[in-house]
Amino acid sequence: MTRTVLPFGPQHPVLPEPLHLTLTIEDEIVKEAIPKLGYVHRGLEKLAEIRDHTQMIQIVERVCGICSTLHAMCYCQGIEALMNVEVPSRAKYLRVVWAEMHRIHSHLLWLGLFADAFGFESLFMQFWRIRERIMDLQEATSGNRVIVSVNVVGGVKRDINKETEKWILETLDKVAREVNQLKTTILDDFTVKQRTVGIGILSKEKAYELGAAGPTLRASGIAQDMRQTGYAAYPELDFSPVIETNGDSYARTVCRFNEIFQAIDLIRQAFAKMPEGELAVKPKGLPKGEVVSRVEQPRGEVLYYLKADGTKFLDRLRIRTPTFANIPPLLDMLPGCDLADVPILILTIDPCISCTER
Amino acid sequence: MKDSALVITEENTAEIPLDEVITQSRILKDEGFRFITMSSADLGESVCVLYHMDKDLQVRNLRVTVPKGKKIASIASVYSCAFLVENEIKEHFGVDFDGLPLDFQGMLYNDEEVQKTPFCKIGIKRV
Amino acid sequence: MFMTKTVLKNLLTKYATRLYPFQTRETFKDVKGELKIEIDKCVFCGVCKMRCPSQCIGVDKKGRSWEVDPFACVYCGICVDACPVKCLYQEGMYKAPVAEKHMVFHAQEEKADAPT
Numbered sequence: 269m270t271r272t273v274l275p276f277g278p279q280h281p282v283l284p285e286p287l288h289l290t291l292t293i294e295d296e297i298v299k300e301a302i303p304k305l306g307y308v309h310r311g312l313e314k315l316a317e318i319r320d321h322t323q324m325i326q327i328v329e330r331v332c333g334i335c336s337t338l339h340a341m342c343y344c345q346g347i348e349a350l351m352n353v354e355v356p357s358r359a360k361y362l363r364v365v366w367a368e369m370h371r372i373h374s375h376l377l378w379l380g381l382f383a384d385a386f387g388f389e390s391l392f393m394q395f396w397r398i399r400e401r402i403m404d405l406q407e408a409t410s411g412n413r414v415i416v417s418v419n420v421v422g423g424v425k426r427d428i429n430k431e432t433e434k435w436i437l438e439t440l441d442k443v444a445r446e447v448n449q450l451k452t453t454i455l456d457d458f459t460v461k462q463r464t465v466g467i468g469i470l471s472k473e474k475a476y477e478l479g480a481a482g483p484t485l486r487a488s489g490i491a492q493d494m495r496q497t498g499y500a501a502y503p504e505l506d507f508s509p510v511i512e513t514n515g516d517s518y519a520r521t522v523c524r525f526n527e528i529f530q531a532i533d534l535i536r537q538a539f540a541k542m543p544e545g546e547l548a549v550k551p552k553g554l555p556k557g558e559v560v561s562r563v564e565q566p567r568g569e570v571l572y573y574l575k576a577d578g579t580k581f582l583d584r585l586r587i588r589t590p591t592f593a594n595i596p597p598l599l600d601m602l603p604g605c606d607l608a609d610v611p612i613l614i615l616t617i618d619p620c621i622s623c624t625e626r
Numbered sequence: 627m628k629d630s631a632l633v634i635t636e637e638n639t640a641e642i643p644l645d646e647v648i649t650q651s652r653i654l655k656d657e658g659f660r661f662i663t664m665s666s667a668d669l670g671e672s673v674c675v676l677y678h679m680d681k682d683l684q685v686r687n688l689r690v691t692v693p694k695g696k697k698i699a700s701i702a703s704v705y706s707c708a709f710l711v712e713n714e715i716k717e718h719f720g721v722d723f724d725g726l727p728l729d730f731q732g733m734l735y736n737d738e739e740v741q742k743t744p745f746c747k748i749g750i751k752r753v
Numbered sequence: 754m755f756m757t758k759t760v761l762k763n764l765l766t767k768y769a770t771r772l773y774p775f776q777t778r779e780t781f782k783d784v785k786g787e788l789k790i791e792i793d794k795c796v797f798c799g800v801c802k803m804r805c806p807s808q809c810i811g812v813d814k815k816g817r818s819w820e821v822d823p824f825a826c827v828y829c830g831i832c833v834d835a836c837p838v839k840c841l842y843q844e845g846m847y848k849a850p851v852a853e854k855h856m857v858f859h860a861q862e863e864k865a866d867a868p869t
């Protein structure tokens with residue numbers, strides 16, 4: 269049988285981000301996939317040499333718009349560990365609130381794009397309509413719609429007052445109700461099931477060995493979530509990782525869908541337990557040493573390696589984002605699947621290429 | 627805080643010689659560690675490469691110091707997912723990995739016209 | 754048949770979107786919008802210039818002038834927090850798109866702002 273080499277991406281109708289794959293196909297069946305990155309490589313890590321460590325917060329936030337606050341949180345957490353700063357407890361709870369808002373809007377965005385990928389355009393509109401409520405919450409609480417920019421080394425910049433809290437909780441109730449209404453449309457739909465169930469199976473062992481992260485890992489039955497390590501206020505909140513066991517595209521969809529409700533629940537808990545108090549402490553001195561900082565982003569675990577030598581500027585900043593970790597599992601899933609399933613499989617790892625290439 | 631911001635100390639980081647990379651990572655893999663990623667930093671005359679692995683959310687690191695111009699063995703035969711990050715380090719820092727299953731020739735992100743290793747403070751020319 | 758309910762509901766409810774630009778939403782309080790300065794209060798200390806992560810502010814101490822490149826500004830609000838005399842502020846609406854890039858320039862003598 270003849271082999272055909274097919275370039276896929278970086279511009280493709282279903283791809284929200286410029287990922288390029290060179291696919292070798294044999295009669296519509298994918299045999300091999302080789303990635304090519306670099307379409308949005310910006311070299312942001314290098315900027316650490318000319319911007320001081322407080323300015324870097326705003327820069328790491330721009331690694332990725334969708335998980336901006338989590339990038340900043342992970343970075344601040346690392347610097348705080350180096351400078352021995354204890355963040356006030358109200359700030360920790362507020363960080364949870366913004367982080368979970370980001371998770372909700374990111375998952376809604378993904379569900380919309382996913383629906384769009386197999387031509388379900390009205391569902392795409394529905395999800396994005398709900399997402400707009402969360403964007404409004406972010407704009408009202410932080411001043412910006414996407415890049416909320418609330419984290420500083422030592423705490424947060426903005427507070428949420430009682431009145432806003434009430435409005436947030438009411439909106440979240442609405443969001444939960446509306447998302448729940450779409451449950452039958454996306455999870456019980458015949459077409460959706462045809463396109464996802466049993467396709468792109470990532471076994472438990474493979475997922476662990478290939479270092480998958482986030483929902484891609486948890487949909488294969490491994491209950492690993494960086495929030496269990498207990499950063500910010502998560503140790504005081506009650507939650508357990510959402511897992512699915514089948515490891516196929518459908519499981520990854522269900523996993524993300526259920527995480528929306530988990531995130532809503534976490535925000536409610538955070539508001540219920542939030543203590544009064546100050547928002548930030550002023551850090552003294554300059555960071556020195558090396559640290560590995562990890563948090564759970566909507567797409568999975570992000571790792572920051574920071575090396576500081578006691579000056580204003582960091583010696584080295586390295587960011588390992590979840591999509592970077594999810595590319596090897598994707599390359600493992602692709603061989604053997606139909607060409608028509610490739611777009612859906614790429615989407616189910618929730619790729620964020622601007623994260624990956626920084 | 628359990629482990630989400632782990633300051634690197636001697637307890638969690640083992641300093642290993644250049645030629646033991648594969649054996650040491652194999653030991654960790656057999657213990658059930660998962661490969662997270664690698665980091666690297668320029669030290670002037672050499673490049674320090676850190677391997678981050680975790681098990682039950684606990685991170686363990688291996689540290690190797692690679693003199694510039696020396697080769698290091700790729701651990702892709704142990705953890706196959708390492709090839710991507712090894713290519714990245716090869717491109718940014720000019721560390722040569724031996725036995726990469728998929729070698730982008732230092733052109734994973736940048737194009738051919740980028741002649742230097744962009745992340746080193748003093749770059750070395752690509753040959 | 755199970756769709757009838759949805760169809761009826763969608764027919765009877767309002768649009769989900771706004772008819773922009775005829776209908777606009779009120780901006781929220783404390784939105785990080787367009788960056789403005791009360792130039793008469795400024796002491797030209799240069800703190801805002803130093804702190805700005807995108808390095809888009811210029812402060813001229815001798816000429817007693819302050820300028821910002823609104824197209825490089827990322828509207829993070831760092832300069833607003835950093836200013837010792839609190840003469841910077843961000844106003845409700847985001848900057849409207851324009852056809853050509855320009856700098857926003859303020860000097861203390863003339864009180865009118867003259868975009869160059």
Ligand code: SF4
Pocket residue numbers: 790794795796797798799800801802812819835836837838839840841
């Ligand atoms: S920080 Fe404030 S007072 Fe100082 S130069 Fe900037 S605007 Fe003027």
Ligand code: SF4
Pocket residue numbers: 788804805806807808809810821825826827828829830831832833
């Ligand atoms: S808002 Fe941010 S980017 Fe804009 S001028 Fe101020 S500090 Fe610079």
